[in-house]
Amino acid sequence: MRKTGFVCDESYFWHDTGNGALFLPPGGWVETDVHSENPATKRRFKNLLERSGLMAKLVQIAPRPATREEIQLYHTPDYVEKVKHLSDTTGGDAGELALVGSGSYEIAVLSTGGAITAVDAVMKGQVDNAYALTRPPGHHAEKSLGMGFCLFNNVAIAAKYAQKTYNLERILVLDWDVHHGNGTESAFYDNPNVLFISLHQELNYPPGRGLAEHVGEGRGEGYNVNIPLPAGTGNAGYMYALETLVRPIADQFKPQLILISAGQDPSLFDPLARMMVTAEGFRRIASFMLELADTHCNGRLVACHEGGYSAPYVPFCSHAIVEEMSGIRTAVEDPFAPAMHTIPTDVLYDIQKEYVDRVKEVQSKYWKMS
Incomplete structure (x- = not known):
């Protein structure tokens, strides 16, 4: 068992995106x-944690506003002020x-503060690891532009x-959200102290971002790893990418x-993507990342x-991740698994292997590949 922190606040659920069809306004x-x-x-994820009894075994961490x-x-100050003005007036x-x-401004700064609070708890040794159920999400947001x-x-x-407060020289940011983490990439594109790795569905969102050839620039060249799938x-495809590409680079x-950046939209049933990761797949991905953390940074x-x-x-994908992070298994099983037994989620197809191997070829200029 590990001591796993959980960050959440009721106000996260009160961020109002209005109504619409998928993402279009009516x-x-x-x-x-x-x-x-x-x-x-x-x-529903939070409810499942409570219903399963797992929530009671997590360390509850109250977020503070950033x-x-x-x-x-x-x-930028202008962008921050823009969000606050919209929040205080008509929205938009x-x-x-x-x-x-x-x-939404107050909720958004509490969402960012939740991520910061989780970092503090891990770095101070209050918990071994932490899951922050942050909302609104963040990885698409650019320096002066909200996106996605x-x-x-x-x-x-x-x-x-974390760099500023704890003088860290090497931080790995891994983004498994199905959409490319363009905002995070932009934040560290010329920074050799933050290794950014994004696994995402190719040509999904945003347009023109997340190509394998986007490897960073200046001192940060080689520290940006895009794995379009x-x-x-x-x-099977995700684990192949992690084992053969992410592991040697992280090591x-x-x-x-x-x-x-834990986006569970590579799941088989997501309406905004076309991937086939199951709850068990997310469990394996989380286990892999925990192993890397145990190897290199005392589980942080x-x-x-x-x-x-x-x-x-x-909820089932996210619950499996937190089970793995905490080392606590509950009675919860994936109720959708029986309906998926004929779907080849655990088959590595040649085309998937070719995509990963192409990234390995690009990154071999910067890292030794096994």
Whole structure:
């Protein structure tokens, strides 16, 4: 068993993205529906933790709001003020599909503060690792532009905070959200002290980002690793990428802290992606990352919730991750597993292997590959 922290706050579920069909506002031919980035997936995850009894065995960590100075470790003052103004007045879009509702600013700074609080708890040894159920998400948010449901970049700010507060020289940020973590990539594209690795569905979102050839620039060249995967990649493809590409790079980098952008939208049932990872697959991915943390940084690992839009299935994927982080197994089983037994989630297809091997070829200029 590990001492695992859990960060959440009721206000996270009160961030209002309005209504819409998937991510489009209603109007014209688009009938009113529920916006994809709504509280359901996160609240149901929290409910499942409580129902299973696992929540009672986690260390509850109350988040604090991030200060304006902390938010501006990455974001520009003008952008921060824009989000606050929208939050205080009419609401609106802070960039591209980054909706701000009434009071969203205060919730967003508490979401970023949740990531920071989790880092503090891990770095001070209060817990071995931590899961922050942050909302709104953050990994798409650029320095002066909100994107893809994200207002402030929780993980990027948490990494910069950890560098500043704890004098860390090597931080690994791994983003397994199905969409490329463009904002986090931008934050560290020329920084050799933060190794950013993104596994994502190729050509999904944002357009033109996350290519294997995007390896960083200046002193940061080689410290940006994009692993675009073809649609239909399941557990086997993700594990092949982790074992043959992420492991050798991480072993050479030797991180002092691991941060994860944990988006459960590579799941088989996600409406905004076409991947095939199961709850058991997320368990294996989490186990792999915990092993890296145990090897290199005394288990210091913080996972921050990002995407995941299948309200029925995300809770089981996320629950499996926290079970693995804590080392505590409950009676919860994946109720969807019997219906998936004919789906080849654990088959590594040649095309998936070719995609990973192509990234290995690109990265072999910077890292020794096994």
